[in-house]
Amino acid sequence: MTDIALAPTPDPVSTRNLRRGFAAAAIAAGVLVGLLVMIWALAGAGYFWPIWPASGLGLPIGILGWVTWVLSDPSRRRVGLGFTIVAGIFGTIVAYLSIVWAAAGAGYFWPAWPALGLGAVLLVHYLIVRFVAPQAEMTERIETLTVTRTAAINAQEAELRRIERDLHDGAQARLVALGMTIGMAEQKLATDPDGARALLAEARGGAHEALSELRDLARGIHPPVLQDRGLEAAVRELAVRSPLDVHVTAATDRLPPAVESAAYFIVAEALANASKHADPSRIDVRLERNGGTLSVEVVDDGRGGADPEGAGLSGLRKRVEALDGTLRVASPVGGPTIVRADMPCAL
Amino acid sequence: MRVVIAEDLALLRDGLTRLLRDNDVEVVGAVDNGADLVKEVLRERPDVAIVDIRLPPTFRDEGLRAALEVRAKAPDTAILVVSQYIEQTYAAELLADGRAGVGYLLKDRIFNVSEFVGAVRRVAEGGTALDPEVVAQLFSRRRKGGAIDDLTDREREVLSLMAEGMSNAAIAESLVLTVGAVEKHIANIFAKLGLAPSGNEHRRVLAVLAYLQSQGSPA
Numbered sequence: 240m241t242d243i244a245l246a247p248t249p250d251p252v253s254t255r256n257l258r259r260g261f262a263a264a265a266i267a268a269g270v271l272v273g274l275l276v277m278i279w280a281l282a283g284a285g286y287f288w289p290i291w292p293a294s295g296l297g298l299p300i301g302i303l304g305w306v307t308w309v310l311s312d313p314s315r316r317r318v319g320l321g322f323t324i325v326a327g328i329f330g331t332i333v334a335y336l337s338i339v340w341a342a343a344g345a346g347y348f349w350p351a352w353p354a355l356g357l358g359a360v361l362l363v364h365y366l367i368v369r370f371v372a373p374q375a376e377m378t379e380r381i382e383t384l385t386v387t388r389t390a391a392i393n394a395q396e397a398e399l400r401r402i403e404r405d406l407h408d409g410a411q412a413r414l415v416a417l418g419m420t421i422g423m424a425e426q427k428l429a430t431d432p433d434g435a436r437a438l439l440a441e442a443r444g445g446a447h448e449a450l451s452e453l454r455d456l457a458r459g460i461h462p463p464v465l466q467d468r469g470l471e472a473a474v475r476e477l478a479v480r481s482p483l484d485v486h487v488t489a490a491t492d493r494l495p496p497a498v499e500s501a502a503y504f505i506v507a508e509a510l511a512n513a514s515k516h517a518d519p520s521r522i523d524v525r526l527e528r529n530g531g532t533l534s535v536e537v538v539d540d541g542r543g544g545a546d547p548e549g550a551g552l553s554g555l556r557k558r559v560e561a562l563d564g565t566l567r568v569a570s571p572v573g574g575p576t577i578v579r580a581d582m583p584c585a586l
Numbered sequence: 587m588r589v590v591i592a593e594d595l596a597l598l599r600d601g602l603t604r605l606l607r608d609n610d611v612e613v614v615g616a617v618d619n620g621a622d623l624v625k626e627v628l629r630e631r632p633d634v635a636i637v638d639i640r641l642p643p644t645f646r647d648e649g650l651r652a653a654l655e656v657r658a659k660a661p662d663t664a665i666l667v668v669s670q671y672i673e674q675t676y677a678a679e680l681l682a683d684g685r686a687g688v689g690y691l692l693k694d695r696i697f698n699v700s701e702f703v704g705a706v707r708r709v710a711e712g713g714t715a716l717d718p719e720v721v722a723q724l725f726s727r728r729r730k731g732g733a734i735d736d737l738t739d740r741e742r743e744v745l746s747l748m749a750e751g752m753s754n755a756a757i758a759e760s761l762v763l764t765v766g767a768v769e770k771h772i773a774n775i776f777a778k779l780g781l782a783p784s785g786n787e788h789r790r791v792l793a794v795l796a797y798l799q800s801q802g803s804p805a
Contacts, residue, residue: 407640411670412595418697419601423608426699 261300261307268296287342294338301331319368329357391561394554405456413449417442461500470499474506474524481510483519483539489526494533498584501558502526502535505566508551509537509578517541517576528584535580545570552578587710588632590615592623592649594641602636602696609703618642620652627656627663633710634687639669639676650676657683664709668693672719681795686788689715689751704756714751714791721749724798733779734798741778744771749794753787 275289305327309320336350424438457463465473471489478485493499506524513519519541527534546552547568556566564582589611593599596618603613615626620641627635635656641648653665664687667680677690689709695717696702705715725734725746737745740761747757754772758765776783779797784790 404645407670408595412598415670415693415696416597416601418694419598419605419699422697422699422702423605426608 257307257310261303264303265300268300272296290338290342294335294342297338298331298335301334302328305331319372322364322368325364326361329361333357387557387560387563390557394557394561397554402456402460405459409452409456410449413445413452417445417449420445462503465499465503466496469493470502471526473499473503474526477503477507477510478524481514481522483510483514483522485510485522485524487524487526489524491526491528491533494528494584497562498533498582501555501562501564501582502533502580505535505555505559505578505580506537508555509539512545512549512551513537513539513541513576516545517543517574519574531583531585533582533584535578535582537578538575540575542572543570543574543576544572545576555580587634587707588612588614588630589706589710590617590623590626590630590632590635592617592620592635592637592641592652594618594638594645598638598693605696605699606703606706609699611703611706620648620655623649623652624655624659627660631660632663634664634666634706636666636668636706639667647676650679654679657685657688661685664688664712666691666706666709666715668696672717672723674720674723677716677720678799681792684792686712686714686786690720691715691717692719705751708751708753708756712788713753714788716750716791716795718746718750721746721798724749724795736778737775741771741775744768745775745794748772748775748790749798751787751791 272289272293275292279285279287279289306324309323309327333350333354336353340346340348340350420438420442424435424442427435427438462473464476469492471487471491474489475487478487494502510522510524513522517539519539522537522539525534525536525538527536545568547570552566552568559566559580559582562582564580566578566580568576568578570576587610589606591599591602591606591613593602593616599616599618603616606613614630614632617623617626618641623635623637623641635653637649637653637656639647639649641652649669650667653667656663657665665680666689667676668691669676670693672690672692680688680690687709689705691702691705695705709715725742734742734745743761744757747760752760754765754768757763758768761768763771773783775781781793781797784793
């Protein structure tokens, strides 16, 4: 899946930069130390003075290496990212001081004092992470839930208003028009049977249109195929119905209904936007389930420039966030446009 | 009879225009918003303005506001408000000034074309046309044990039709009675309810409605 092009996605990009930075720094330091050792050797050996610049360079390089190593893999920070990094830094500093102690002739192990001090700080940090931080995390979680809940309620309100308007202006109006036409036909039956017949034919057409509008409205609320056969089947049907060239890659079984519904409407909205604005030659839809997360991605090769805050996508974003997911849009002018949603789905 | 229509859905605006013209009613104007309605009425001075309650821009009760404005600025033009929903408070607002030549109907009433046109004419001639739904709700909301419980079924029917604004002749035709029988029922009703008999039909409607509202259970 195409992580890289989307913004904001700090993790993969900055980790790569960090590793490159570390490699560059390590190589530069290594070359420098190598040069110094050569100079020492050429100057007749003796007291191994390169130990000082070497260990001096080793301290920051060691710290950088530790940080890079921790950040590269989320599994390496079980006790908390901050704590792991700080522990590593302290360890590197104590190691550096120990090298200094050894190089300065050993004797009284004075690094014990700074080691003790750093150890005490580390202990306090650990206690905070273990006991205080979860509290703060919970408060933050409550705030997030409150915000997304309000957004979800507002989104639902707006959706219900939309449905009511569509019913009033669409199906209800059609039925009123139908009633008027039938009423007029009734009036004419005795005096103008041909006119009556024409009106009844018109009424029949009106009934078809009313049914069709109701079907569209129902599909806009909850498509029957989504209920009956699931997300993959419903998305494939969207692809078939679309006038554009849509390719679907999917391997998901049934998911919680709220997740399937949100995912379906994201694909529907993305396809509709692409067909309205982007003029693409090809659209790719990918549905993928990784462990407990459903990923939905719609990529079109059209002209881009989509507004990520557009009405349709904003409403869907609120829905997705209420499910603890994320919805991201990358649409540089010139294309391609990528709409990507990730939602947790309970196993 | 000359009318102006205000309805924002083209499908219904055209349908209503066609229906009225088919029934010898002259449609001199058809607009899709409240401001244009007022302008058109002041220009054409029709006998009645038929107004949808829901008009742009907010699609709440612009039509009602515009109809009341027409009422104030062109007192000779009757107003007939139509809607897809019935709200008792709107009915009350329309009848508040006590003047005749007012109506409030569900769009469903349009389906019976001759009755609808009859209601339009009635309103244009200074009568009243209240949707049976409005009256039925007032009836159903009343407290038990009031004087209405003393009315016979037939008398209750006559009362409902009176509240809708029908004339004695129309009531007679609707219930298949003689006009004389209707008049007798009405006299009994007014006696039982303790209302003074009133000759004017619109005043009658107001009296009956006021009575029904006073009998309503606390909301």
